[in-house]
Amino acid sequence: MTYVPITPFRGTVTELVLANDQLTRRTGPLPHADKWDVLRALGVAGPKLGVSDRQLTVLQALLTFHPETDLGGRTEAPIVFPSNASISERLNGMPCSTMRRHLAGLVQAGLIVRRDSPNGKRYTSRSGGGAFGFDLSPLALRFAEISAIAEAVRTERDHLKRLRQTVSLMRRDLAALAAYGTETHPQQGLWDAFSDLAILTARDLRRRVDENDLARLKDALEEALSKARLLLSSDEMSTNDAENEQHHQNSNKDISVLEARDEKSSDQTQSTMQDGTEPNVPLMLVLSICTEIQIYGDRPIRHWYDLVRAADLVRPMMGIQPSTWVEAVETMGPEQAAVTVAAMLERFDQIKSPGGYLRYLTRRAAEGKFSCAPMIMALARKEAA
Numbered sequence: 001m002t003y004v005p006i007t008p009f010r011g012t013v014t015e016l017v018l019a020n021d022q023l024t025r026r027t028g029p030l031p032h033a034d035k036w037d038v039l040r041a042l043g044v045a046g047p048k049l050g051v052s053d054r055q056l057t058v059l060q061a062l063l064t065f066h067p068e069t070d071l072g073g074r075t076e077a078p079i080v081f082p083s084n085a086s087i088s089e090r091l092n093g094m095p096c097s098t099m100r101r102h103l104a105g106l107v108q109a110g111l112i113v114r115r116d117s118p119n120g121k122r123y124t125s126r127s128g129g130g131a132f133g134f135d136l137s138p139l140a141l142r143f144a145e146i147s148a149i150a151e152a153v154r155t156e157r158d159h160l161k162r163l164r165q166t167v168s169l170m171r172r173d174l175a176a177l178a179a180y181g182t183e184t185h186p187q188q189g190l191w192d193a194f195s196d197l198a199i200l201t202a203r204d205l206r207r208r209v210d211e212n213d214l215a216r217l218k219d220a221l222e223e224a225l226s227k228a229r230l231l232l233s234s235d236e237m238s239t240n241d242a243e244n245e246q247h248h249q250n251s252n253k254d255i256s257v258l259e260a261r262d263e264k265s266s267d268q269t270q271s272t273m274q275d276g277t278e279p280n281v282p283l284m285l286v287l288s289i290c291t292e293i294q295i296y297g298d299r300p301i302r303h304w305y306d307l308v309r310a311a312d313l314v315r316p317m318m319g320i321q322p323s324t325w326v327e328a329v330e331t332m333g334p335e336q337a338a339v340t341v342a343a344m345l346e347r348f349d350q351i352k353s354p355g356g357y358l359r360y361l362t363r364r365a366a367e368g369k370f371s372c373a374p375m376i377m378a379l380a381r382k383e384a385a
Contacts, residue, residue: 029073029074030071030072030073030078030137030140030141031072031140031141031143031144032070032073033070033071033140033143034069034070034071035063035066035069035071035136035139036069038140038143038146039056039059039063041146041147041149042059042111042146044149044150044154045147045150045153047153048149048152048153049109049111049146049149050108050109051105051106051109052105054102055102055105055106055109058091058094058102058103058106059111059112061087061090061091062080062082062087062134062136063080063136064090065080065081065082065086066078066080066136071136071137071139071140072140077115077135077136077137078137078140079115079132079133079134080133080134080136081132081134084099084100103134110138110142111138111139111142112134112135112136112139113134113135113137113138114134114135115132115133115134160210160211160214163211163218164205164209164214166218167214167218167221168205170218170221170225171198171201171202171205171221172198173225174197174198174201174221174224174225175195175198175199177194177229178191178194178198178228179195179353179356181194181231181232182195182356182359183321183324183353183356184232184321184323185231185232186323186359190231193224194224197221197224201217201220204217279335279336279339279371280373281339281372281373281376283303283304285376285380286307286339286342286376287301287307289343289346289376289380289383290339290342290343290346290376290379292342292346292348293307293310293311293314293341293345294310296310296313296314296317297310297313298310304334304335304338305334307338307339307342308334308335308337310338310342311337311341311342312325312338314341314345315341318341318344318345318348319353319354319355320341321355324355324358324359324362325337325341327359327362328341328358328359331365331366332361332362332365332370336365336371336372339372339376340361341358343372343375343376344357346379347379
C-alpha cells in the first residue's frame with residue numbers, strides 16, 4: 001500500500017487518531033516482539049493501561065490471525081484483516097456488537113490502529129497494493145513500555161503480599177500476647193484493647209485492602225506489640241514473685257482450715273459446711289469420675305482437703321497461674337475450685353487454655369451462674385455412654 005490512511009472509515013480526525021499515527025510512522029524495521037510475550041505482559045499491565053480482560057481476549061483472537069510469532073523484524077506493518085464473523089467465531093460466538101466495542105477499546109488504549117480501505121472492508125491486495133485491517137505494530141513498538149509497566153506491577157504485588165503477610169503475623173502475635181497477658185498480668189488494663197485490635201485486624205484482612213491501609217495496620221500493630229512486650233518484660237519477675245508468695249500463704253491457710261474441718265468428724269465432712277462452699281456433689285462421686293486427679297496427690301484422697309491439695313499440685317502442670325487459682329478459691333471456695341480443676345483435668349486435651357477457662361468459670365461463679373455439679377454429671381453421662 002503506497003499511502004497509509006489516518007482516518008478510519010466514516011470516522012473523523014481526533015487527538016487519539018493523531019497520536020496513533022504519530023506512534024506508527026517510523027523509519028526502519030519494527031523492534032522484535034513475540035506476540036505471546038506481549039499478550040502475557042498485557043495480562044499483568046492491562047489495568048494500568050485501561051485494558052480489560054475481555055478486551056485482551058479479543059486481542060488474543062486478533063493475534064491468532066497473524067501467521068508469524070514475531071510482530072517485528074521487518075519494515076512492513078503487521079496487519080490482520082479478518083471479518084467480524086471470523087473474529088466472533090474465534091471468540092466462541094461473542095456478539096458482534098460486543099466484539100466491536102472491545103475493538104474500539106483496544107484502539108482507544110493505543111494497542112492497535114485501524115487501517116480502513118476506501119469502502120471500510122478488510123482485505124489484502126493480491127497485486128501488492130497492501131492490506132486493510134488492524135495494524136498490530138503498536139504492540140511491537142510499545143513492547144518495552146508494556147514490559148516495564150508489567151514488571152512494576154509485579155513488584156508492587158510482591159511488596160503488597162509481603163506487607164500483608166507481615167501484618168498477619170503481627171496480628172497473630174498480638175492476639176497470643178493479649179491472651180497470655182490477660183491470664184498472667186490481669187492487673188494491666190491494656191489486654192482487652194490489644195485483643196480488640198487483633199480481632200479488628202483479622203476482619204480487615206478478610207477483605208481487599210490497599211497499601212496505605214496495610215501500612216496503617218502495621219504501624220498500629222507495631223506500637224501495640226512494643227507496649228505488650230514492655231508490660232510483660234517489666235512485670236514478669238515482680239508480679240510472679242508476689243503472686244507466688246501470696247499463693248503460698250493463701251494455700252497453706254486454705255489447707256489448714258480444711259484439715260481442721262476434717263478433724264471434727266467424717267460425717268461432718270460429707271454434710272453441708274456452715275460457710276456453704278462445699279460442692280453439692282459427694283466426694284466419692286467426684287473421685288469415681290475424676291480419676292486423673294488421684295494420680296497427682298501426695299497421699300490418698302479421702303477428704304475434701306486432700307482433693308484441694310491435689311488440685312493445687314496439678315494446676316501448675318495444667319498451665320494455671322497462681323493468681324488464677326487464688327481467685328478461683330476465693331470466689332468458688334476451695335472445694336468447688338478443686339472439683340472444677342479435677343473435672344478440667346479429665347478433658348485436658350480438649351481445653352485450649354485451662355487458665356483462661358478457669359478464669360471464665362470463676363467470673364461465672366461470681367455472678368452466681370456456675371456450679372461444679374453439672375460438670376461432674378456431664379462427665380458421668382459421657383462415661384456411661
